Amino acid sequence: MAAVLETQKLCKSFGALTVAQNIDFRLHAGDRHALIGPNGAGKTTFVNMLMGALAPSSGRIYLGSEDVTRVRQAQRVKRGLGRTFQINALFKHLPVLDNVALGIAERRGDASHVWKPAFLHKHIIGETAELLSTLGLADDARIPVKDLPYGKQRLVEIAIALGLSPKVLLLDEPAAGVPSMESERILQVLDRLPAEIAILIIEHDMDLVFRFARRITVLVQGEVLTEGAPSEIAHDRRVHQVYLGEQHHA
Amino acid sequence: MILYVISVGLSVTMGLMGFINLAHGVFAMAGGYVFATALGRLGLPFPLALLLAFFITGLLSVVLERLLYSRLYNAGELAQVLFTIGLIFMAVAVARAIYGTLAPPVFLPEYLKGQVHVLGRDFPTYRVFLILFSAVIIASLWFGVERTSWGAMVRAAVDHRAMAQSVGINTRRLFTLTFALGSGLAGLGGGLGADIIAVQPSYPFEHLVFFLIVVALGGLGSLRGPFIAALLLGIADTACKYWIPEFGAFLIYAATIGVLLWRPMGLFGTRV
Amino acid sequence: MSANLTGYTGDPRIRWTEWLPWIVAGAAFFLLPEYLALGVRILIFILFALSLDLILGYAGIITLGHSAFFGLGAYVAGCLSAKAGVSDPFVQLAAAAGAAGLLGVLTGAVILRTRALTLLMLTLAITSILLEIANKWTSMTGGADGLSGVTVAPILGAFKFDLFGRVAFIYCLVALFLAWLLVRRLIYSPFGAMLTGMRENTMRMHAVGAPVYLRLIAVYTISAVMAGVAGALLTQTNQFVGLNVLGFDLSGELLVMLILGGVGRLYGAFIGPVVYLIAQDYLAKQFPEYWYFGIGFILVLVVLFAPGGILGLADKWLRFSKPRSSARASAR
Numbered sequence: 001m002a003a004v005l006e007t008q009k010l011c012k013s014f015g016a017l018t019v020a021q022n023i024d025f026r027l028h029a030g031d032r033h034a035l036i037g038p039n040g041a042g043k044t045t046f047v048n049m050l051m052g053a054l055a056p057s058s059g060r061i062y063l064g065s066e067d068v069t070r071v072r073q074a075q076r077v078k079r080g081l082g083r084t085f086q087i088n089a090l091f092k093h094l095p096v097l098d099n100v101a102l103g104i105a106e107r108r109g110d111a112s113h114v115w116k117p118a119f120l121h122k123h124i125i126g127e128t129a130e131l132l133s134t135l136g137l138a139d140d141a142r143i144p145v146k147d148l149p150y151g152k153q154r155l156v157e158i159a160i161a162l163g164l165s166p167k168v169l170l171l172d173e174p175a176a177g178v179p180s181m182e183s184e185r186i187l188q189v190l191d192r193l194p195a196e197i198a199i200l201i202i203e204h205d206m207d208l209v210f211r212f213a214r215r216i217t218v219l220v221q222g223e224v225l226t227e228g229a230p231s232e233i234a235h236d237r238r239v240h241q242v243y244l245g246e247q248h249h250a
Numbered sequence: 251m252i253l254y255v256i257s258v259g260l261s262v263t264m265g266l267m268g269f270i271n272l273a274h275g276v277f278a279m280a281g282g283y284v285f286a287t288a289l290g291r292l293g294l295p296f297p298l299a300l301l302l303a304f305f306i307t308g309l310l311s312v313v314l315e316r317l318l319y320s321r322l323y324n325a326g327e328l329a330q331v332l333f334t335i336g337l338i339f340m341a342v343a344v345a346r347a348i349y350g351t352l353a354p355p356v357f358l359p360e361y362l363k364g365q366v367h368v369l370g371r372d373f374p375t376y377r378v379f380l381i382l383f384s385a386v387i388i389a390s391l392w393f394g395v396e397r398t399s400w401g402a403m404v405r406a407a408v409d410h411r412a413m414a415q416s417v418g419i420n421t422r423r424l425f426t427l428t429f430a431l432g433s434g435l436a437g438l439g440g441g442l443g444a445d446i447i448a449v450q451p452s453y454p455f456e457h458l459v460f461f462l463i464v465v466a467l468g469g470l471g472s473l474r475g476p477f478i479a480a481l482l483l484g485i486a487d488t489a490c491k492y493w494i495p496e497f498g499a500f501l502i503y504a505a506t507i508g509v510l511l512w513r514p515m516g517l518f519g520t521r522v
Numbered sequence: 523m524s525a526n527l528t529g530y531t532g533d534p535r536i537r538w539t540e541w542l543p544w545i546v547a548g549a550a551f552f553l554l555p556e557y558l559a560l561g562v563r564i565l566i567f568i569l570f571a572l573s574l575d576l577i578l579g580y581a582g583i584i585t586l587g588h589s590a591f592f593g594l595g596a597y598v599a600g601c602l603s604a605k606a607g608v609s610d611p612f613v614q615l616a617a618a619a620g621a622a623g624l625l626g627v628l629t630g631a632v633i634l635r636t637r638a639l640t641l642l643m644l645t646l647a648i649t650s651i652l653l654e655i656a657n658k659w660t661s662m663t664g665g666a667d668g669l670s671g672v673t674v675a676p677i678l679g680a681f682k683f684d685l686f687g688r689v690a691f692i693y694c695l696v697a698l699f700l701a702w703l704l705v706r707r708l709i710y711s712p713f714g715a716m717l718t719g720m721r722e723n724t725m726r727m728h729a730v731g732a733p734v735y736l737r738l739i740a741v742y743t744i745s746a747v748m749a750g751v752a753g754a755l756l757t758q759t760n761q762f763v764g765l766n767v768l769g770f771d772l773s774g775e776l777l778v779m780l781i782l783g784g785v786g787r788l789y790g791a792f793i794g795p796v797v798y799l800i801a802q803d804y805l806a807k808q809f810p811e812y813w814y815f816g817i818g819f820i821l822v823l824v825v826l827f828a829p830g831g832i833l834g835l836a837d838k839w840l841r842f843s844k845p846r847s848s849a850r851a852s853a854r
Contacts, residue, residue, distance in 0.1 A: 053728065077731025089729070091722035094529065101530040102719045103730035105712045111732060112740075117534035117710040124712075125530055142531055164730060270639060321826060327638055328584055332781055333825040335774055339818025347811050455771065459646060466643040500654055503647045510647075511632060514640045 002065070004029050004198050005050065005081075005168045010059035012045060012222075019045045020056070021222045027168060031198045034213035036206075038242060042222040043202045044086055047170050050200075051083050052076050063168070077106075082166030084157040086173045086202070092146040096137060099145055099156055101128045103163040128163065135159050135189055151182030158189060169193070171201040175208055183208060210234070218242070256443070256457075257464035257480055259435030269319065270327055273334035274436055274461055275454030276341040281307040281437025282449030283345065286354040296359045300441055307437025308430040315429045323425070338454045345451040356445045380442060387435070404428050463506050529715040536706075543792050547695055551688075558687035560803050565694040566755050567795035569701055571780045572788075573748035578777075579786030580709060581741045582721030583634070586773050587645030590629075590652050591622040591746040593768030595753030598622075600669045600763040601662055609675040611693075615754050622750020623743050630742035634735060646770065653768040668764040672757055683759070690759040697755060701748055706788060708744070717741060721786075778821055784831030793832050 003026040012020040019042040027033055035043050048054035050061060052073035061069045063079050071079075091099050105111040105124050113121070132138050135155050140148060145156055154174055161169055174190070175183040187208055193199065203209050209216065209230075216233045218225040220242050226233070233239055260274040281303040288299035314337070322330055362376045395401035407414040407421045415421050440449065447457070464483060468475030483502065490501050528534075550561055570592055577583040595618035602608040602617055633644040656663045663669055676682040681689045708714050720727050720734060727734050757763050766772060775798075783794025798817075806813040828835050 051729065053725075072733075073728045074731045074733045077729065083729055085726070085729070089723055089726045091719050091726065093722060094718065095531050097531050098529045098715060098719075102716060102727070102732075105716070106731045111712050111716045112737070114708050114711045114713045116712075117532075117707075118528070118530045118712045118715045119532055119534050119710065121530070121712060128530070160726070160730060270642070318822065318826070325825075327642075328578070328785075329825050329829065331584065331586070331642070332777060333822055335777065336818040336821030336825065339814045339821065341818075343811060343813070343815035343818065346814075459650060459770070462643055462646065466639060500651060503651045503654070506647045507632075507644060507651075510636065510640050510644055514636045 003027060003062070004064055005200075006062040007050070008060045008062070010046075010049060010061065011057045012042075012049060012054065013057050019222045020049065023059070023219075023222075023224055025217065025224070027198045027200055029167070029198050030196055031200075032212055032214045033198075033200050034209045034216045035200060035202045035219055036204075036209060036216060037219035037225070040221075041219040043219055044172055045222075046219070047083060047172050047200075047202065050170060051081060077164060080165070080167035081170070082161040082164040082168070083170040084161050084172055084174055086176060088150075088153050088157065090145045090153060090156055090160070093144055095142050095144055096132065096148070096156055096159075097125070097128055097141040100131060100159045100163050101125060103160050104128055104131075107164050131159055131163055134192075135162075136185075149182075151178045151185065154178055154182075154186060155189060158186075162193070166197060168198045168200070171199065171203075173202055173204065175203060175205050187212060256436050256439035257461050257468070259432040259439065260461050260465050269323065270330040271319075271334050272331060272458060272462075273337035273341070273454065274433075275457050276338055277307050277311055277433040277436035278440035278443075278457070278461075279341065279345060279449060279451075279453040280310055281434075281440030282444040282453070283349060283354065283440075284437065285441030286356050286444050286449060289357050290355060296362065300438065303441030304434045304438045307440075308434030311433030312426055312430045315426050319429065320422070320425070338458075341454060342451045345453075349451070351451060354449065358445060376445060383442065387438075391435075463502070467506060467509055528710050529718060530712075532710060534710040540789075543789070544699065551691055551695075555686060555688075558691045560799065562687050562690045562694050562759050563756075564795055564799050565691070565698050566752050566759070567776070567779060567799060568792055569694075569698050569755070570749055570752040570776060571783070571791035571795050572698075572701060572705055573745045573752065574776055574780055575785065575788070575791040576705060576708070576717075576748070577742055577745045578780065579790070580714065580717040580721060581738060582724075583738065583742065584638070584642055585645040586642050586770065586777075587647075587649035588745075588749060588776060589768055589770070589772040590645070590649040591625060591749035592753035592756075592772065593649075593652060593656070594625055595619070595622045595750030596757045596763050596767040597656060597663060597669070597753075598750070599754035599757040600672050603673050603757075604669055604671040605662060609673050611674050611677050611758055614674070614758065615697075615751055618750045618754030618757075619747045620750075622753070623747040625750075626743035626746025627739060630739040630746075634738045634742060649768060649770065649773065653765065656765055656768055663763070666765055668762055670762050672761040672763065674758045674761065683761075687759070694755055694759065697751065701751070705748075709788060713737075713741075775817075778817055780831075781821065781824055782831055784833030787830075787833050790831050790833050797832065 005025075005027040007023055007025045010020055010023040010025070011018070023046065025046075035046065037043055045054065049056045052068070052071060052075075056069065059069075060067055063071075063076065063081060066079070068076055068079065091102070094102075101118075101124050102111070104127055105118075105121070108124065110121055110124060119125075129138065129141065132141055135158070137152065137155060137159060140152060145153060148156070154176075158171070158174060161171075171190075175186050178186060183205060190199075190201075190212055201209070201212065203212075213230060215227070216230055217227045218233065218236075218239050225238060225242065226236055228236070256274070256278045259277070260271065284306045285299050285303040288294045288302050289296065294302070318333070318337075322333055325333075358376060362379055366373055366375050366378055395404070403414065403419050403424055406417075407419055407424055440453075447453075450456075460483075464480045467483070468479035486505065487502060547561075547565070551558070554561070570588075573591075574585075574588050577585065577588075598618045598621045599614040602614050608614065608617075629648050633641060633648070636644060657665055659665070660667075674683060677689065677693060681693075683689050683693075709717070716727070716732060716737065719732070720737065724734060753767060756767065779794035779798045780791060781794070782798055783792065783796075784790030801816075802813065805816065824831060830837065
C-alpha cells in the first residue's frame with residue numbers, strides 16, 4: 001500500500017548539533033503510529049519538519065506521491081496535513097468557537113472574506129459547533145480558552161486540527177500535563193477519530209501509547225533505533241536500555 | 251566611537267536582558283548633563299566628572315529599574331516600546347525645565363586640548379583620547395561578559411530565568427546591576443561625547459535612531475557586533491558626507507534595511 | 523477583555539451606542555463653531571489612528587513608522603496641487619491613497635517577514651528615508667520650509683473650503699464615516715477574525731494553513747491607504763505641508779493617542795485623539811513645559827496600570843458597577 005506520508009533520509013542539524021539523522025519513516029492511511037524516545041531525541045523537531053515549520057538540512061518529505069520538501073506550511077495544510085502542539089498554542093483570549101472556526105474558515109476558503117460578517121457565516125459556525133459537540137465541548141463554545149481547565153484546552157488543540165479535515169494528523173504529546181483522569185477522556189476522543197485518518201502520536205505516557213498505537217518507532221538522539229509492533233517494542237532490550245539508562249541519569 | 255560606548259550600553263540592556271529600551275538615549279543625555287555641570291559649574295577635574303557621569307546615571311537607572319522597568323520584563327514588546335517612549339517624553343521635559351534648550355558648554359582641561367603628532371599627521375588630542383579610552387572600555391567589557399562569572403550568570407538568567415533562580419542566582423539584583431551598568435555606560439558615553447555631540451533636551455529623540463541602528467545592525471546580545479557596526483557606520487557616514495553629501499543619510503538607512511533583511515538578527519546576533 | 527466582541531461569536535449589528543460619536547460630531551458642528559479647526563484636526567487624527575489600530579491593535583504589527591504613509595499622502599496631495607496644478611480634491615485623495623497603498627505593498631512585502639525589534643527598526647528606517655527625501659528634494663517638497671501654495675478646488679464644484687472650516691469639517695467627517703463603515707465591516711468579517719488570530723498566535727495560524735505573510739501584506743496595505751488619505755486630508759484642510767508629517771515624533775504621538783484610547787478596540791481610535799488633541803489644545807498653550815512631561819507620564823501610567831486605555835478602564839468600571847448582571851451574562 002502506498003504511504004500517505006513518507007520521509008527519506010531526513011536530516012537536520014543546528015551547527016554541530018545533529019537532531020535528526022537519516023530518518024526513514026512511512027505512514028499509511030488508517031495507521032495509528034507512535035513516535036517515542038527520551039527527552040531531546042528530536043521528536044518535536046521531526047514533527048516541525050513534517051509540517052514545514054522547520055526546513056530539513058537534507059532528505060525528502062513526500063505527502064502521498066508528491067514531494068513537499070520545499071512546499072510551504074500553509075500549502076501542506078491544504079494538502080491534508082494537520083498537527084497539534086506540545087505546548088498549548090491556542091488563541092487564548094478568543095472563545096473556543098473562534099479558535100476552531102478560524103481553521104475551518106481557512107480550509108473552506110472563507111477566511112479572506114472582508115465584507116460579510118463572520119457571525120453570518122453560518123455554515124462555518126455550524127460545522128464548528130458540530131465538531132465541538134462530538135468532542136464534548138459544545139457547552140464551552142463561548143468561553144475564552146484561557147478560562148478552560150487544562151484538559152479541555154488540550155481537547156481544543158485536537159479540535160482545531162480536526163477542523164482542517166486532515167488525512168494525516170500529527171499529535172505532539174496530546175496528554176502532556178493532563179491529570180490521569182482527564183487523559184482517559186483524551187484517549188476516548190483519539191479512539192473515536194475517523195478510522196481512515198493516518199495518525200502519528202508523540203507521547204510520554206506509555207500506558208496511552210501502548211493502548212492506542214498499533215506500530216511504534218523509537219527515536220534516540222535523532223536516529224531511528226527500531227520500529228515495530230507494540231509487543232515487539234515492549235520486549236526490545238535496546239529500548240529498555242535507552243529508557244532505563246535515562247532513569248539512571250535522572 | 252562615542253556612539254559605540256553609548257550603544258554598547260544599550261546592547262547590554264537590550265541584548266543581554268531582552269528589554270526593548272528606547273529610552274536609552276535618556277541616560278546618555280543625563281550623563282552628558284552631569285558631566286557638563288560637574289566640569290563647568292562645579293569646576294571638578296575631568297576624571298572625576300567622568301566618574302560622576304557614570305555613577306549618577308547608573309544610580310538614576312537603578313531607581314527607574316526598580317520602580318518601573320522591572321514590572322515590564324515579562325510584558326509584550328508593545329508595552330515596553332510605549333513605556334520607554336513615555337520615559338523619553340518625560341525626560342525631555344525635565345531636561346528642558348532644568349537646563350533650557352541650549353547645550354551647556356563643556357570645558358575640557360588644558361591637557362586634552364590641542365593636537366598630538368602621530369605618524370607625521372596632527373590629530374586633535376581629545377579625539378585620540380576618546381579612541382584610546384573607548385578601546386579600554388571595550389576590552390574590559392568583553393572580558394567581563396565573556397570571561398567572568400558575572401557574564402555567565404547574566405547570560406544564564408536571560409536564557410532561562412526560573413532555572414537561574416533555582417540554582418541560587420539572585421536574578422533581581424543581577425538584572426538591576428546589569429541595567430545600571432548599561433545605563434552607566436550610556437552616561438559615560440554621553441559625558442565623553444558632550445564636546446562633540448551637543449547635549450540638548452531633544453538628544454534622546456535625535457540619536458535614538460542611530461543607537462537603534464547600531465544595536466540592530468550589530469546584533470542583540472553581542473558586544474563585538476555593536477562595536478563593528480558603530481565603526482562601520484562611523485566610517486560610512488563620514489565617507490558619504492565627504493563624497494556624496496547629498497545622499498549620506500540615505501545610504502545609512504538603506505544599508506540598515508539591506509543588512510536587516512539579509513540577516514534579521516544583525517551581523518553578529520546570537521539570539522533568535 | 524473576556525468578551526470577544528467580534529469574530530464568529532460577535533453580533534455584527536450596529537448598537538445604538540455606536541452612533542454616539544457621530545451624534546457628538548454633529549452637535550459639535552452646530553454648537554462649537556469656533557472650534558471647527560480643532561475638530562477637523564481631530565477627525566483627521568481619528569482616521570489616522572484607526573488605520574494604525576487595524577495593524578497594531580488587530581493584526582499585532584508593531585510599527586514606529588506609520589507616519590511614512592501619512593506623510594506620503596500629505597505630500598502627494600500637496601505636490602499634485604502646488605506643482606502639477608491638479609486641484610480637484612477627489613483626484614488628490616485618490617492619488618494619495620494610491621501612492622500610500624503602493625508604498626504599503628512594496629515595503630510590506632519586504633519587511634513583514636521579520637518580527638519584533640527588526641521590524642520596528644525597518645519601519646523606522648523607511649520613514650527616515652522618506653523624511654530625508656522630503657528634506658533634500660526642495661524643488662518638489664519645499665524642504666524644511668514646507669510646501670505652500672496648495673490649492674483645492676471646491677468639492678463637487680459647489681462647496682468651497684471656507685475660513686471657518688465648516689466645509690472642511692463636513693468633508694472630513696464624511697471621509698471618516700466611510701472609513702469607519704469599512705473598518706467595522708472588516709473587523710467583523712472572517713478576515714478580521716483571522717487578524718486577531720495572527721495577533722494572538724502566529725505559529726498556530728501557520729499550522730491551520732493560513733498564508734500569514736500575504737494576509738499581513740494585505741492588511742498593511744489597507745492601513746497604508748487609510749493613513750495616506752488622512753495625510754491628504756490634512757494637506758487639503760491646511761493648504762500647507764511641513765516636514766513634520768513624516769517625523770518619528772508624529773508616529774510616536776499617534777501611538778500615544780491610540781494607546782490612550784485603547785488599542786485593539788475600534789472606538790479606542792476615536793476616544794484617544796479626541797482626548798489627546800483637546801488636552802493638547804488647552805494645556806500645551808498654558809503649560810508648554812509640562813505638556814511633554816504630562817504625555818510621558820500618562821503613557822507610563824497607561825502601560826503599567828491600564829493596558830486597555832480609557833475604554834479598557836470604562837469596561838472595568840462598568841463590570842464593577844454591575845457585577846451581578848455581568849456574572850450572569852458570562853455564565854451563559
